[in-house]
Amino acid sequence: MVVVQLKKAVLQLKAGDEVAVALRDIRAGEALLPFDLLAATDIPFGHKAALRPLTRGDVIHRLGQPIGLATVPIVAGAHVHLHNMGFERSMAGRAIATRLSNAVRLAQSELPTFDGYVRQDGRVGTRNHVGVLTSVNCSALVASMIADHFRNPAALAPYPGVDGVVALTHKSGCSVADGSRSMNMLRRTLGGYARHPNFSGVLLVGLGCEDNQIDQLVEEERLELGEDLQKLVIQETGGTRASVRRGIEMVEAMLESATKAERQPVPASGLVVGLQCGGSDSFSGISANPALGVAVDRLVACGGTAILSETPEIYGAENLLLERAASREVGEKLIGLLEWWEEYTKDEPQGFDNNPSPGNKAGGLTTILEKSLGAIAKGGTTNLVEVYGYGQRVDKCGLVFMDSPGFDPMSATGQVAGGANLIAFTTGRGSCFGCRPAPSIKLATNSEMFARMEDDMDINCGTILDSDRSMEELGEEIFSAMLATASGKPTKSELLGYGQDEFAPWHVNAWL
Incomplete structure (x- = not known):
């Protein structure tokens, strides 16, 4: 437990630390209470003060752990920061499983509860959104225009219990090769959002000619297109305006389904x-x-x-x-x-x-x-x-x-x-x-x-x-x-x- 008395000027986080943290702005010459030490320089709120003299190369600790080295001699009471403390590669040990804790698990009857949405796969949602995701940057505007339609409270009013329509766009999806780390990570991310329990339904919007083809995304991420996961391809639908109109219709159908979801303990x-x-x-x-x-x-x-x-x-x-x-x-x-x-x-x-x-x-x-x-x-x-x-x-x-x-x-x-x-x-x-x-x-x-x-x-x-x-x-x-x-x-x-x-x-x- 950390309890700080207001009369203190600095806080030493662990006995033996060479530095303490200033609890307010400290002026040079002010007492660094509770220590019998005067500030040698101004020390800003939240910054470190040296509690003893340090020579160049001394390791400086906070909470008993090394956080850097003194790059020049430092007098007691001085401000310790970028001008006199430097970075050294990790000095942490890498021993494994030496301080395991005994797992504490509450009995089922003792578990606190919350009111969430239990989805078909058993996972629990804390929100009830409909999502509009993009396969590529080129479909970002269409996705945003679809979601923006439902920013009007009147457009969302017929769907009580729905938290909103969310457009999530990005700057990739093309000029990225299949099998590359970036493409794999993008598809994994989009797949994770497409099946996320906080979404009741998701519309995938693509341009049509991009590297990140929606069908391939669906296949690699083992998604299933259906009522709650649909796709819209701009080049096949007839361009921007036609795609926005069609996207709004598709989202409205998903909202009809989303409004039926109910929170339960x-x-x-x-x-x-x-x-x-x-x-x-x-x-x-x-x-x-x-x-x-x-x-x-x-x-x-x-x-x-x-x-x-x-x-x-x-x-x-x-x-x-x-x-x-x-x-x-x-x-x-x-x-x-x-x-x-x-x-x-x-x-x-x-x-x-x-x-x-x-x-x-x-x-x-x-x-x-x-x-x-x-x-x-x-x-x-x-x-x-x-x-x-x-x-x-x-x-x-x-x-x-x-x-x-x-x-x-x-x-x-x-x-x-x-x-x-x-x-x-x-x-x-x-x-x-x-x-x-x-x-x-x-x-x-x-x-x-x-x-x-x-x-x-x-x-x-x-x-x-x-x-x-x-x-x-x-x-x-x-x-x-x-x-x-x-x-x-x-x-x-x-x-x-x-x-x-x-x-x-x-x-x-x-x-x-």
Whole structure:
């Protein structure tokens, strides 16, 4: 449990750490309470202060884990950041399955429930959308025009119980060869969305001459065309206007079916939650991320599933997952992903360390090692039971990992393709984000940002820093919010209309 007294100026996260985090803006000469030490320089809110003198090459720790090296001598009380701390390749150990936890599972009679949509394949939806997906960039306008028709409340009024019509478009689908990694990933992503339980029906819209042929997509992804999954090809239908008219008619038929779906009580084991953090700050790993981790432990105990992703954002702290890998095979899969990313990023100017964005750094995060340490906290303390490729269907319960970039929309897109019916998104800087058809709960890491952006944030996790609230209490609030959201309570991002533009399938190899 983290409890911070307001009189404190800095917080040392673990005894022995060479640095502490500033709980407010600190001026040079001010006491770094509770330590008998004066600030040698100004230290911004959320940034690090040196608690003892450091020489060049000294390893700097946070939460007992290495986050970088001193690049110059640093005096006690000085600001520690980009100007005097640098990146070193991962210093984390890679021992596998050395710290397994005993799985805790609630009895069926003890499971909390939410009101969800049980689909024909048994999976549970938390929303009831109709989707319009595109095979290629060239069909994006037609798909958007079809969905835009139903933005008019009058057009959707005859279909009570439907959350809306969602157009999800992208910039690929042509000049991408069959059998290439990019084409396989695109089709896997589209296939995952086409069968997603938050969609009651899906219309696939193509141009006709693209590389990503709809019939081939359907065949490779083992989809079945029918009343709830239909296709529309622009060149065969007669062009743009004719296709929009026909698409509206097809969607209206799907809406007739969708309005018949009803929510029913289902156990919390039906939740599949994608875990995201973006626009992070130094408090992400102190408040929102570990609180989300508490909620994840609660979810896993109920038989539910949590998907941790963003492979570049576990680098440097991978030991914390490898130690909890349920088997050597699972651990070796994770190491294989990290080795692929080391090769993939070697030509980048800063390699892995290019991941922390300017906003992350302004919020006090200095290296990818430090960012990863906070990011992994979202995964709680349970065992890691499986590792998946991007967009692969998640078929195991518990904490799992999915390969993805650190770009939030791209990462969340893969999670939803894998079956996530809810997203929990932590942010310290104030990311504005949605991910239809899955609702996204936004968790603020500090009270100042929550107050400034309350219209975008669902839960203020900064209360762990400025009150006597326990991490367990906050984790329980997040878990309760998951159940309420899954039952239909709209999130702030949904009320604002986020979620269509954030659809972003990951493409690896170059387009020809």
